[in-house]
Structures are given as C-alpha cells and as structure tokens.
Amino acid sequence: MKKQYSYMDSVHQDGRIWNLSVMGLLILFPITVAILFNGTPDWKALLLGLVATAPMYWAVGVIETITFTPMLGAGGAYLSFVTGNISNLKLPCALNALEQNDVSINTEEGEIISTIAIATSSIVTTIIIILGVILIVPLTPILEAPVLAPAFEQMLPALFGGLGVAFVSKNWKIAIAPVLLMLVLFIFVPALNAGTVGIMVPVSVVFTIVVSRILFKRGVL
Secondary structure (H helix, E strand, O other): OOOOOOHHHHHHHHHHHHHHHHHHHHHHHHHHHHHHOOOOOOHHHHHHHHHHHHHHHHHHHHHHHHHHHHHHHHHHHHHHHHHOOHHHHHHHHHHHHHHHHOOOOOOHHHHHHHHHHHHHHHHHHHHHHHHHHHHHHHHHHHHOOHHHHHHHHOHHHHHHHHHHHHHHOOOHHHHHHHHHHHHHHHHHOOOOOHHHHHHHHHHHHHHHHHHHHHHHHOOOO
16 A cells, blocks of 8 residues: 655655755765865865864754744754854744744744745845846945935844744743843853844743743743
8 A cells, every 4th residue: 555645754855855955966066166176175284174063063953953843843944054143033933933923933834934924035135136247237336325224224123023923922931031141141251143133042941931931930031
C-alpha cells in the first residue's frame, strides 16, 4: 500500500531537499571560482580564520533554529533559513500575517499562512533588489540626500515598534521584564550592537519564559 503523506510530511521532505541543495550551491561557488581562476586559498590562514569565527556562527545557528522555528513554523523556518533576513524581515512578516488572520503557528492553517507570508516577503525582496540594482545609479543622489538620512535610520525601529505595540498590548505584564532587560543591556553594555541581535533574541526569549513562569506561579498572570 502506498504511504499517504500529510502536509507536514511534505514540508519536511521538500524543506530538507531544498536546504541541502542550497547548501551545496553555496559550497560550490568558491570551489568554482577557484577552478576558473586557477587559485587556491591559503589553507593555514583559512583554518585559523575558521577557528576564530566558525564556533560563534555555529552557536548562533543552533540558537536561532531553536528560537525562531517555533515562531515561524516548519515551512517558514526552512524558507527563512534559505533566504535570510529572519529577525528584521521574515519573522515580522510571519507574525503580522498570523496576527491579522487570528491563527496560531501550532495549527496547520498557521503553518500555511506563515509560509505564504515568508514566501511573499522573499519574492518582494528579490524584486526590490533587482530594481535597486537597475536604478542604483540614477537614485544614488536622492538616497544619499542628508534630509532622508534620519528616515532611513528609523526604518527598523518603526517596523519593530509597530509589531511590538500589537503584541505588548495583549499582555503587558509579560512584556515589562524583557523590555527592561534589553534597555539596560544595550544602554550600559557598549559592546552590544545590531550585530549581536542573533544572540540577544534567544537570551530575551529564555529570560521572558523564566519570568513568565515565576509570575504565573505567583498568580500575577
């Protein structure tokens, strides 16, 4: 008898195939360049560079997978980790789509909506990049105008601020602790910046879970 595959079975099967395929393509690029230009890297320098940087990226990769997957869903996670820009683009799109449709990511409907939102975001991003490459020269004087600089600096805060208001308003008691923690850390620890978001998001998630558990036990929630 032929085995019947569910929607989630197909998501995991296709997700593994495409993620492994993309991984192979990414690895083939430097190999192809080396072959075409008849050049090989300095293996000692490459190894030293990997020893210094790879463990950090491995740790962030594991942490982001554990943190983002429950929020993105299986299909959304597979697609997001291939296309990138998760925390500042894919995750807000998925959360907003789930919010607008009043569904949970733990349902099949939520899985589908999250995946569609992330796929749409990826297509729109690709189109914008193509247009940007074509129009970058004529638009450069406009984009570099000093009057627009403050607006560009506030794009991400505005995006996350809008999402934050929607989710904080649902249960402000839970939101107080992580907001205060991140404010204190980013104000008083100068080493923290935009490049540390991949690490600080999981830290905030764990902290929020612990605080929420304590508040629940004390009957505050």
